Amino acid sequence: MDGSGGKRKRLGDTLVERGLISSDQLRIALLEQQESPRPLGKILVALGFLTDETLHEVLSQNLGTETVRLSGLAPDAAALDLIPRDLARRHRIFPLVLDRQTHTLVIAIADTADIVAMDQVRAHLGTRAVPQWRLASPAEIQQAIEQFYGHALSIDGILQEIETGDRDVTSAPDVGADYRHPIVRLVDALLTEAVVQNASDLHFEPEAGFVRLRYRIDGVLRQVRVLHRRYWPALLVRLKIMAGMNIAESRAAQDGRFGRTLAGRSIDFRAAVHPTVHGENFVLRILDGKRGLVSLDELGLRDSQLDLLKLMLARPEGILLVTGPTGSGKTTTLYSILAHRNEEGVNVMTLEDPVEYAVPMVRQTSLSDAVRMNFADGIRSLMRQDPDIILVGEIRDRDTAEMAFRAAMTGHQVFSTLHSNSALRSLPRLLDLGITPEVISGNVIGIVAQRLVRKLCPHCRAPYLASDAERRLLGVTDDTPLTLYRPVGCAHCGHRGYRGRLALIEAVRFDRTIDDLIARRAPLGEIERHAREIGFEPLSRDGVRRIMEGVTTIAEVARVVDLTEVATG
Numbered sequence: 001m002d003g004s005g006g007k008r009k010r011l012g013d014t015l016v017e018r019g020l021i022s023s024d025q026l027r028i029a030l031l032e033q034q035e036s037p038r039p040l041g042k043i044l045v046a047l048g049f050l051t052d053e054t055l056h057e058v059l060s061q062n063l064g065t066e067t068v069r070l071s072g073l074a075p076d077a078a079a080l081d082l083i084p085r086d087l088a089r090r091h092r093i094f095p096l097v098l099d100r101q102t103h104t105l106v107i108a109i110a111d112t113a114d115i116v117a118m119d120q121v122r123a124h125l126g127t128r129a130v131p132q133w134r135l136a137s138p139a140e141i142q143q144a145i146e147q148f149y150g151h152a153l154s155i156d157g158i159l160q161e162i163e164t165g166d167r168d169v170t171s172a173p174d175v176g177a178d179y180r181h182p183i184v185r186l187v188d189a190l191l192t193e194a195v196v197q198n199a200s201d202l203h204f205e206p207e208a209g210f211v212r213l214r215y216r217i218d219g220v221l222r223q224v225r226v227l228h229r230r231y232w233p234a235l236l237v238r239l240k241i242m243a244g245m246n247i248a249e250s251r252a253a254q255d256g257r258f259g260r261t262l263a264g265r266s267i268d269f270r271a272a273v274h275p276t277v278h279g280e281n282f283v284l285r286i287l288d289g290k291r292g293l294v295s296l297d298e299l300g301l302r303d304s305q306l307d308l309l310k311l312m313l314a315r316p317e318g319i320l321l322v323t324g325p326t327g328s329g330k331t332t333t334l335y336s337i338l339a340h341r342n343e344e345g346v347n348v349m350t351l352e353d354p355v356e357y358a359v360p361m362v363r364q365t366s367l368s369d370a371v372r373m374n375f376a377d378g379i380r381s382l383m384r385q386d387p388d389i390i391l392v393g394e395i396r397d398r399d400t401a402e403m404a405f406r407a408a409m410t411g412h413q414v415f416s417t418l419h420s421n422s423a424l425r426s427l428p429r430l431l432d433l434g435i436t437p438e439v440i441s442g443n444v445i446g447i448v449a450q451r452l453v454r455k456l457c458p459h460c461r462a463p464y465l466a467s468d469a470e471r472r473l474l475g476v477t478d479d480t481p482l483t484l485y486r487p488v489g490c491a492h493c494g495h496r497g498y499r500g501r502l503a504l505i506e507a508v509r510f511d512r513t514i515d516d517l518i519a520r521r522a523p524l525g526e527i528e529r530h531a532r533e534i535g536f537e538p539l540s541r542d543g544v545r546r547i548m549e550g551v552t553t554i555a556e557v558a559r560v561v562d563l564t565e566v567a568t569g
Helices: 011-017 023-035 040-046 052-063 077-082 085-091 115-125 138-148 155-164 182-196 229-243 303-313 330-341 375-382 398-409 426-432 468-473 512-519 524-533 539-548 554-560 564-568
Strands: 093-099 104-109 130-135 199-206 210-217 220-228 254-262 265-276 279-288 318-323 348-352 363-366 389-392 413-418 444-456 462-465 483-486 498-509
Touching: 011 023, 011 040, 011 052, 023 040, 040 052, 077 093, 077 104, 085 093, 085 115, 085 138, 093 138, 104 115, 104 138, 115 130, 155 182, 182 199, 182 229, 182 254, 182 265, 182 279, 199 229, 210 229, 220 229, 229 254, 229 265, 229 279, 303 330, 303 444, 303 498, 318 330, 318 398, 330 348, 330 389, 330 413, 330 444, 348 375, 375 389, 375 398, 389 398, 398 413, 413 426, 426 524, 444 539, 444 554, 468 554, 498 539, 498 554, 512 524, 539 554, 539 564
Parallel strands: 104 130, 318 413, 318 444, 348 363, 348 389, 389 413
Antiparallel strands: 093 104, 199 210, 199 279, 210 220, 254 265, 265 279, 444 498, 462 483
16 A cells, blocks of 8 residues: 555556566566566566666655665765674665765665664664665675675775785776776775765876875865875876776877766766876866756745846746856856756757756757767757757857857747856957847847855854954945854864855846847946846845855955945945
């Protein structure tokens, strides 16, 4: 019986309805079950009618339990420490990741109906962690137990093994090397630590006598490790192999990408290697689909900003631009906009370089070298695919700009990014690209400019009274005491004082007056005056508001926004 009081659909009927097996195959499996009483799923797998992975995916959906693939994962060393090998073998379980904040331990299990195994694990863990179960195939669990237990998986443990052991690690393992090789484990441990720390980028930077490792966390680089120079050749070869690069080439820049399951999450890595005077510099961009895809309501916008953005999206045709420097969160905002408009009755198509996150129902095209297509040619092709919405990753040249505006003029809703310093400064940028005022007028829905600032950790931020200089910088003219907050650092934020990031936004919606001003080539100052009359606020004002709310600091906002215009304005 399910929670609604109805009977739970039998596994065989579910598989036939989904087209995963035929009715004849089900009949054969049922006859086999009469002769040899075993679970139907195991019989279907043994007969070759169904793969182990497909079976567990269907079972997880029927039972309401998430499924997990263990092949290609790198487990959390802290998770393995909590579950001994004998317990894992006895109950066919495998620990995946320990969430240090919530003290939850994600565990793969072969049978979610095994109450005895679950009770034994809870008793063993006690108050140290709360188990969360994921369904995995018995074969993958057994392989993971044999592969990972008995080897050091923490970075310090692997380095100690390398330094005290007699195994040669100055040369990299070959392509077929197993997980027992310490260089393989060291790379996975470094990647796992970066993912657990919520880093967006991982830098391997060779110097004369050592290799510096830095993570970019919340937009700021932070040194986390320094390794001996002798490890770098082997580490570099391993990284190149994973990214599909040419390991024999050391004097030219290369790009690549690969995917791994780390800390219980499916992660994509974009890799780039660049020659320097001290050797090849290697940078990994970490793309976590679960973190990158958020709804509009989860972007952290103020209610007025969210309402304005939704109002702009209600216009059925035209182009919406998101501007800002690299790393300002433009892609996240665009994907949130796509998710808001993505529904069954709308055909959404994208051109990206490259595709960072896969979005269900959206037809996405990655403009890699293999595709042999640029943005302008891609837009021409998409317009023959009957799209309602087109996302263009970036408008970077005249041809792309002209094709994007042509799509907007022919009844399509177009989203794209543009490099400019502010929302209204995008207008001179479009003119510089060759788009005439007559084409801009009437075809732009609006322009959003944004920057990212770090948020103060709510657990350790400390209040203080603002100085006279800070009050002037924030545009405060009265004598009322002003309380601001500064970073301190605690276990919740990794002793950084900041945790997470927030988007500062300025958005201008184009109305008929702005269109008329553009068409008659009015000065930018006149356009800005009207924009302010209809509610436009610059980035600096949004930054000041966030400082006054205690969400961030003056130093953080001043790092990305000019606050002097508030003081002088």
